[in-house]
Amino acid sequence: MENSVWIATLAAAITAGTPILFAALGEIIAERAGILNLGVEGMMLVGAVTGFMVAVKTANPWLGFLVALLAAGATALIFAFLTITLRANQVVTGLALTIFGTGLSGFLGKPFVGIPLPMSFKPIAIPVLSQIPILGPIFFRHDALVYLSYILIPILWYYFYRTRPGLNLRAVGENPAAADALGVNVFALRYIYVIIGGMLAGAGGAFLSLAYAPSWLENMTAGRGWIAVALVIFAVWDPVKALLGSYLFGGVDALSYTLQAATKIAIPSFFLKMLPYILTVIVLIIATRQTMVKHVGAPGALSIPYDREER
Numbered sequence: 001m002e003n004s005v006w007i008a009t010l011a012a013a014i015t016a017g018t019p020i021l022f023a024a025l026g027e028i029i030a031e032r033a034g035i036l037n038l039g040v041e042g043m044m045l046v047g048a049v050t051g052f053m054v055a056v057k058t059a060n061p062w063l064g065f066l067v068a069l070l071a072a073g074a075t076a077l078i079f080a081f082l083t084i085t086l087r088a089n090q091v092v093t094g095l096a097l098t099i100f101g102t103g104l105s106g107f108l109g110k111p112f113v114g115i116p117l118p119m120s121f122k123p124i125a126i127p128v129l130s131q132i133p134i135l136g137p138i139f140f141r142h143d144a145l146v147y148l149s150y151i152l153i154p155i156l157w158y159y160f161y162r163t164r165p166g167l168n169l170r171a172v173g174e175n176p177a178a179a180d181a182l183g184v185n186v187f188a189l190r191y192i193y194v195i196i197g198g199m200l201a202g203a204g205g206a207f208l209s210l211a212y213a214p215s216w217l218e219n220m221t222a223g224r225g226w227i228a229v230a231l232v233i234f235a236v237w238d239p240v241k242a243l244l245g246s247y248l249f250g251g252v253d254a255l256s257y258t259l260q261a262a263t264k265i266a267i268p269s270f271f272l273k274m275l276p277y278i279l280t281v282i283v284l285i286i287a288t289r290q291t292m293v294k295h296v297g298a299p300g301a302l303s304i305p306y307d308r309e310e311r
Contacts, residue, residue: 003134005258007134007137007138008137008258009251009254009255009258010138010251010254011137011138011139011141011142012250012254012258013247013248013250013251013253013254013255014138014139014142014146014247014250015142015146015212015250015254016212016249016250016251016253016254017246017247017248017249017250017251017253018145018146018149018204018207018212018246018250019044019204019205019207019208019212019221019224020204020224020227020228020231020246020249020250021149021204021242021243021246021247022149022152022200022201022203022204022207023040023044023200023201023204023205023224023225023228024228024229024231024232024235024242024245024246025149025152025153025156025200025239025242026040026043026196026197026198026199026200026201026203026204026228027040027197027201027228027229027232028156028197028232028235028237028238028239028242029156029169029193029196029197029200030193030194030196030197030198031173031232031237031298031299031302032160032169032170032173032193032237032299033169033172033173033189033190033193033194033299034172034173034174034176034190034299034301034302034303034304034306035080035083035084035090035190035193035194035197035302035303036090036091036094036302036303037076037079037090037094037097037194037197037198038090038091038094038095038097038098038229039075039076039079039093039094039095039096039097039098039100039101040098040201040225040226040228040229041098041101041102041221041223041224041225041226042075042097042098042099042100042101042102042104042105042225043072043075043076043097043101043198043201043202043205043225044072044101044201044202044204044205044208044221044224044225045101045102045104045105045205045219045220045221045225046068046071046072046075046101046104046105046202046205047068047069047071047072047201047202047203047204047205047206048068048105048205048206048208048209048216048220048221049104049105049108049109049112049205049209049216050064050067050068050071050072050108050202051064051065051067051068051071051202051205051206051209051210052064052109052112052117052206052209052210052215052216053067053108053109053112053216054067054068055117055118055119055120055209055210056112056115056117056118059118059119060119061117061119061120061121061210061211064206064210065145065203065206065210068202068203068205068206068210069199069202069203069206070199070202071202072198072199072201072202072203072205073195073196073198073199073202075097075100075101075198075202076194076195076197076198076199076201077191077194077195077198078097079093079094079097079194079198080190080191080194080195083194083305084187084190084191084194084305084306085187087305087307090303090305091303098225102219105218106218106219109216109218110218112216113216113217113218114215115215115216116214116215117209117210117214117215120210120211120214121143121144121145121210121211121214122143123141123142123143124141124142124143124144124147125140125141126140126141126147143211145203145206145207145210145211146211148203152239153239153240153243156239157238157239157240160239168184168189169189169193170299171184172184172186172189172190172193172301173299173300173301173302174299174300174301175300175301176301176306177306180306180308186306186308187306190306201225201228204221204224204225204228205221208220208221208224222273223277226280227249227276227277227280228246230280230283230284231245231246231249231280231283233284233298234283234284237298237299245283248279249276249279249280252275252276252279253275253276256272256275
């Protein structure tokens, strides 16, 4: 294939990987605090539909994006109340949240199916950087939300590993009893980080409906929330590795169509759509095996409710 085809494919990989990246970063934050939230898919859908609804009514995609963050954050707050305060089972509650988000988004979005978005996020070429050969077209000719995801990676990495609040976050997820004994408010931090994680999942959903495919379709996340959850294990709870993994999944998605166009081979579309999920299963098996063998990565208190009286 020509270089221009590869460049276009890699640029498409970044675009396709961005919603997964937002959701995976949110899940990493929640799991670093010791909360396993399997409701990512539901929160993405809530963010996608609310963002689209507001953007249609106001013709302002940024306002839609903001509302998507707040709506998904509110959904995450419900999850936090059930799992942190009431100590409900996190796996069951997360699955229920996904079902709730799927149903709610379908109900709210039904009047908006087929309605065009008046104004969506458009690609912006970064001056100077976008002119760099090869790298410019791949990394610096995207919309503002992609650039926002670029910024989040170093910020989160620095926050996790170089700041006191980041140390407290990891302590809450590793050993909440010890953190509590040192004066860290475990319950407050878990609430905050679960809500922030939900907001990032909502950002991933809003990216889909406001930038990637400016429209609303029921279940338009198509399992990306589950890919993000699996990606967290693949990335061993590290934001930089989550970036690489997201673009890998996005690349598989983009490459499947490119190969079909370049080779002129008729491949069933259903098979092409299946490839990212096959990769998810393979990566999950490999990453889980490595994690079990090396005993690294997973926060020590992940999915374990904390009760001060049981210290």
